[in-house]
Amino acid sequence: MPFIRCMKIETKVLHAGIEPDPTTGAIMTPIFQTSTYVQAAPGDHKGYEYARTQNPTRDVLQKNLASLENMNFGLCFSTGMGAVDACVKLLQPGDEVVSTNDLYGGTYRLFTKIFEPYGIRFHFVDMTRPEQVEAAVNSKTKMIWAETPTNPLLRIIDIERMSQIAKKAGALLVVDNTFASPYLQNPADLGADIVMHSATKYINGHSDVVLGALCVNDESLRDRLAFIQNSCGATPGPQDCFLVLRGIKTLHIRMQRHCENGKTIAHWLKNHPKVGEVHWPGFEDHPGYAIAAKQMRGFGGMISFTLKNDSMDAANAFLKNTHLFSLAESLGGVESLVGHPASMTHASIPKAQREASGLKDSLIRLSVGIEHIDDLIADLENALSAV
Numbered sequence: 001m002p003f004i005r006c007m008k009i010e011t012k013v014l015h016a017g018i019e020p021d022p023t024t025g026a027i028m029t030p031i032f033q034t035s036t037y038v039q040a041a042p043g044d045h046k047g048y049e050y051a052r053t054q055n056p057t058r059d060v061l062q063k064n065l066a067s068l069e070n071m072n073f074g075l076c077f078s079t080g081m082g083a084v085d086a087c088v089k090l091l092q093p094g095d096e097v098v099s100t101n102d103l104y105g106g107t108y109r110l111f112t113k114i115f116e117p118y119g120i121r122f123h124f125v126d127m128t129r130p131e132q133v134e135a136a137v138n139s140k141t142k143m144i145w146a147e148t149p150t151n152p153l154l155r156i157i158d159i160e161r162m163s164q165i166a167k168k169a170g171a172l173l174v175v176d177n178t179f180a181s182p183y184l185q186n187p188a189d190l191g192a193d194i195v196m197h198s199a200t201k202y203i204n205g206h207s208d209v210v211l212g213a214l215c216v217n218d219e220s221l222r223d224r225l226a227f228i229q230n231s232c233g234a235t236p237g238p239q240d241c242f243l244v245l246r247g248i249k250t251l252h253i254r255m256q257r258h259c260e261n262g263k264t265i266a267h268w269l270k271n272h273p274k275v276g277e278v279h280w281p282g283f284e285d286h287p288g289y290a291i292a293a294k295q296m297r298g299f300g301g302m303i304s305f306t307l308k309n310d311s312m313d314a315a316n317a318f319l320k321n322t323h324l325f326s327l328a329e330s331l332g333g334v335e336s337l338v339g340h341p342a343s344m345t346h347a348s349i350p351k352a353q354r355e356a357s358g359l360k361d362s363l364i365r366l367s368v369g370i371e372h373i374d375d376l377i378a379d380l381e382n383a384l385s386a387v
């Protein structure tokens with residue numbers, strides 16, 4: 001479909017890279033559950049040799065994801081962390097990375113506990129202040145790692161500004177776009193070289209798969225990442241690719257409802273007498289509001305907040321008393337989830353480091369689902385009354 005580039009995302013989710021199966025006409029991409037492919041003679045094959053290297057179900061998902069990010073190439077991994085791992089493997093010992101200090105705990109753990117011992121150096125800075133990024137960049141900087149909105153404080157990083165700094169430094173800009181999803185934000189349009197996703201979250205949206213992805217424009221970068229993908233082997237199975245393709249078909253309508261419900265709940269929490277700070281980038285007094293309004297199509301359904309009674313006990317009372325908001329790790333599914341970053345997703349970041357980046361022990365994070373708003377608010381009201 002040559003006109004895919006000018007399609008709207010609502011159409012791309014259903015059609016980009018997706019063709020009826022040539023052998024049967026099946027409209028849905030088949031699950032090619034095979035480990036190998038028969039060759040007519042040595043080297044005479046149909047483009048598929050071994051399933052770690054290529055799989056037709058995965059190919060379709062990779063094309064679809066690349067198109068959603070307005071990019072040329074997609075690569076899928078068994079998990080989001082597999083995608084992050086492949087990115088860092090583009091680097092050599094002695095190289096340096098400047099990263100946001102307000103990032104996914106698993107990414108922080110991979111950087112500091114796995115790659116630092118291999119001789120890659122990471123600088124964690126407050127990326128909402130570009131001057132801190134500029135100060136941390138030096139001749140060894142090969143990668144700038146941004147995540148926006150950030151997890152769990154929903155801070156906003158100016159992607160275009162980071163891209164200017166990266167270009168000047170000759171470094172690659174990687175943006176973890178998991179929280180926004182391609183429906184709300186396309187970092188490559190603002191200059192990102194690599195867009196990373198945990199498709200486990202909004203992209204799949206149904207809490208039944210873990211899967212990761214990278215999208216790039218540059219062909220040599222794609223080839224290098226495909227080499228890493230095949231050599232290291234963190235590739236997804238075809239069933240998981242099928243499920244993600246199925247989830248993507250409703251990405252746009254799910255995201256619209258996540259945004260609507262998120263907006264109503266953010267304002268409701270802000271006016272609640274027991275609630276302290278509410279972090280949501282759609283508030284006009286949010287420090288990142290202007291940038292969010294410029295680089296995002298909506299403000300999403302991720303919200304975090306503290307309680308006026310700023311204690312672990314108060315947070316625990318709240319967390320024990322939600323019913324629709326299930327206490328669980330992860331986010332971005334159709335059902336609402338609640339989490340406690342300090343003891344769950346961010347437990348691997350040392351307490352001193354957590355507090356330095358503004359993450360209080362009483363902070364509660366909501367992934368607002370697509371249920372009826374009245375039921376969600378009743379659930380939150382009930383839990384707050386137990387505090």
Ligand SMILES: *Cc1c(COP(=O)(O)O)cnc(C)c1O
Pocket residue numbers: 079080081082104106107147151176178179197198199200201210211212
């Ligand atoms: C979940 C998540 C990851 C890791 O993805 P997995 O699929 O769990 O491996 C990375 N970044 C962000 C922002 C995430 O939320």
